[in-house]
Amino acid sequence: MSQSLLYHAFGVREGYDYVETLYQDGCIRFVLSVRPEWVVCPACGSQEVNRKGRRFRELRTVPIGLKPVFLVTEVPKCQCARCGKRFEVSPPLPRRMSATRTGSKALSTDCAG
Numbered sequence: 001m002s003q004s005l006l007y008h009a010f011g012v013r014e015g016y017d018y019v020e021t022l023y024q025d026g027c028i029r030f031v032l033s034v035r036p037e038w039v040v041c042p043a044c045g046s047q048e049v050n051r052k053g054r055r056f057r058e059l060r061t062v063p064i065g066l067k068p069v070f071l072v073t074e075v076p077k078c079q080c081a082r083c084g085k086r087f088e089v090s091p092p093l094p095r096r097m098s099a100t101r102t103g104s105k106a107l108s109t110d111c112a113g
Contacts, residue, residue, distance in 0.1 A: 006030060006071075010061050015091025016073065028064060031072045038091045041080035048081040055088075 002021055006012040016032040023029075039049050054076045061069050079086045 002030065006032070010069075010071065012071065022072075027068045027070060029058070029070045029072050031074075033074045034076055034089050034091060039076060039078060039089050041078075041083060041085055042087055043085040044080060044083045046080055046082040049078045050081055051076050052079050052086070053077045057090075 003018040006016075006018060010030075012032065015035055015038050017035055019031040019033050021028065021030055039051070040047055041049055054074050057073050057075055059071045059073065061071055063069055073090070076089050077086070078089060
């Protein structure tokens, strides 16, 4: 269910897999990991890549009810076994979109059911 929610509600379409949902400090956090096919050397295109640790970034998205929601994405630190280049992998996430006054009215009409 959560992978579908991430796709339809938050626009997370490719590059990430759902890991878990954390409910803490009055917030909802969806933890995402990078799919293995996205771990490719940007210099030579090799998939022979060694992971050398990781970090996480937390992105705030639209709330669910009154609860703040965050996407917690893994950013693997890697080194290419072929060319030796070190890099981080961050698949694209949905970009910020602003709602215009006209767009907001259209959305409320479309979602009214």
